[in-house]
Amino acid sequence: MTSSSHEPAPRRLDEIPTQWSLLRLAHRESLVTSGEARNVLVLRYARAIRNYVGALVRDQQEADELAQEVVMRLLKGQFAAASPDKGSFRRMLMVAAHNLVRTHYSRKGRQSGSSVDLGTLPGPPDEPALEAEGLARWKQAILELAWKSLEEHERAHPGSIAFTVLRLRAERPDESSEELAATLSATIGRSVKAEALRQQLRRARLRFVEALLEEVARGLDDPTPARVEEELIEVGLMPYVRDLLPDDWRTRGQLKAE
Secondary structure (H helix, E strand, O other): OOOOOOOOOOOOHHHOOOHHHHHHHOOOOOHHHHHHHHHHHHHHHHHHHHHHHHHHOOOHHHHHHHHHHHHHHHHOOOOOOOOHHHOOHHHHHHHHHHHHHHHHHHHHHHHHOOOOOHHHOOOOOOOHHHHHHHHHHHHHHHHHHHHHHHHHHHHHOOOOOHHHHHHHHHHOOOOOHHHHHHHHHHHHOOOOOHHHHHHHHHHHHHHHHHHHHHHHHHOOOOOOHHHHHHHHHHHOOHHHHHHHOOOOHHHHOOOOOO
């Protein structure tokens, strides 16, 4: 993926550590190594898990408890049997959450002595409605992780305004370059001209798209450009990156500069 000339070249997609690699590390015998890997998994995906469970369970307290149980299973290393052959890391979490919800309602019905109609729950994970909901939640999680990556980059690089300028554009899509430059100037406390603003926006957007691609790649065991592109389309993220993918993207895996 291509970046500006004064920045180090980002990693190739096939060099990005995948979540499957992390998952395998989380189930090694070394308690120190596995514990650290499980903590990383939880930190990255706890919110996505909660969002997804919340789409299945409308009661907020029950959703909190069930999402926490999925998280605890990750922490306890109970996904050792998971493998890329059974689908993406995203699907593994969706299936685990869905099965847990169905078990919860079945148990709840037995305890109350009444019959709970499981038909009122969303269908199996491969049904269109649930699949669409899961993809929407995963899309949201990836976007949030990309924004976080951009924000962390800005904090780590004094003088960078990548996160600030792109967030302003996202929040003020109808402002002209001149208007946004004035807003940015007031925000950061120094004067920014419209042309400089446009340059900053191009760099920030490129970095944001790179972060999106890296997050998608991490969920795939074989993060080739072709597989990443397929996942982008399935999750609904292609509109965010399409104009930055050159014709030879599938062979080179590099973005084109805006």
